């Protein structure tokens with residue numbers, strides 16, 4: 001009998017466990033898959049709460065056209081998914097406390113009042129800027145890339161807020177090739193981002209659509225927990241792993257010691273580093289260097305006359321100009337009206353991240369005050385919200401800073417060369433932070449383990 005243990009019941013661990021069960025569990029008598037999750041419930045960052053009939057997302061709220069692995073998991077969870085409303089096409093940028101509507105089309109974007117004439121001319125010159133020299137050594141930051149191609153103003157007004165909206169990151173530290181590999185390839189292949197975008201449009205490549213489960217993100221792990229035909233233990237953590245002759249010895253938080261033929265570690269990087277310490281100090285050191293900034297998500301529900309105040313749109317991102325403490329506001333009830341109560345305005349505000357570590361030290365009450373005051377000034381939401389909820393992520397999103405890819409390659413090569421029993425890693429710090437990429441990493445880890453154990 002082969003026993004495979006998956007450590008961590010977020011989306012990566014769930015994906016690994018389902019794929020491992022498909023691969024190993026065909027003969028249930030001979031094989032066993034066990035999923036361990038430290039918390040009392042599955043899902044990791046996927047957290048949905050229902051408050052007085054209003055659905056509040058504390059972690060991710062949607063996914064862009066799911067990759068095959070995520071689509072398969074969603075189907076297995078038996079979850080109904082809905083696309084975003086057409087209103088989600090409208091997006092705003094907030095600069096110096098004023099909202100400006102922006103277009104995703106780069107030419108229309110240049111018509112907006114967000115840039116000076118000189119900054120617009122510089123941005124328009126992008127197709128004439130030569131590509132980065134092949135001899136240029138090492139990684140390039142997201143900020144340096146956008147500044148080089150479009151000018152400093154375009155970089156700070158458009159690129160920086162976008163990066164904060166996705167990574168809660170600092171564009172001066174984030175790696176272009178790790179965070180936006182397609183842009184690096186576009187520059188290489190077309191010599192220009194504008195030309196690359198035009199080529200995609202000619203090929204008929206569609207703008208991807210946002211989707212969300214009708215019952216909230218956490219309905220996915222809940223459904224998967226019910227559908228699992230393998231053993232799932234919640235409220236139990238892996239305390240340590242030790243390589244023995246031809247199997248792993250695992251010590252669990254409930255005191256049990258068990259053997260496993262193969263392991264998938266699907267925890268955040270810092271916990272993976274702690275567990276890997278006895279296997280490879282180098283791999284552990286590399287993983288422990290990946291920063292995860294603090295991030296707060298404030299969910300607010302306004303009702304009555306106030307609910308009509310914010311413009312029907314996806315929401316707004318904030319230019320880093322010291323005029324606001326917010327990273328972004330998503331108009332949940334405009335993006336997914338079908339899962340919001342009629343007549344309510346459901347907003348989700350993000351604060352903190354790599355550029356505002358100071359906000360991690362503020363209390364929930366302070367954050368709430370700060371957010372409601374800004375929303376009063378932006379949208380005239382002067383009455384208190386019916387519902388407010390703060391979700392804190394002490395370790396939110398892994399930062400793919402410069403040198404990230406080399407760090408991950410070092411970890412992978414350490415594990416390849418290790419003489420320890422089979423072990424694979426899964427999670428959002430490896431090859432993309434999106435739910436689709438993270439789910440794919442789980443399936444790949446299970447496949448790698450299957451190859452090692454049966455090959």
Ligand SMILES: Cc1cc2nc3c(=O)[nH]c(=O)nc-3n(C[C@H](O)[C@H](O)[C@H](O)COP(=O)(O)OP(=O)(O)OC[C@H]3O[C@@H](n4cnc5c(N)ncnc54)[C@H](O)[C@@H]3O)c2cc1C
Nearest residue numbers: 008010011012038044045059060061237238427428434435
């Ligand atoms: C606020 C926020 C908003 C986001 N929005 C989006 C979005 O809209 N769309 C999108 O695609 N992505 C979004 N993301 C990113 C996405 O949610 C994450 O990348 C993904 O959910 C991470 O999954 P994971 O399984 O790698 O890690 P996690 O979800 O962190 O799961 C790891 C699990 O391991 C468990 N664990 C840790 N140590 C142990 C141990 N020793 N033993 C057992 N269990 C252990 C933890 O309890 C946890 O459940 C968002 C992230 C955040 C924080």
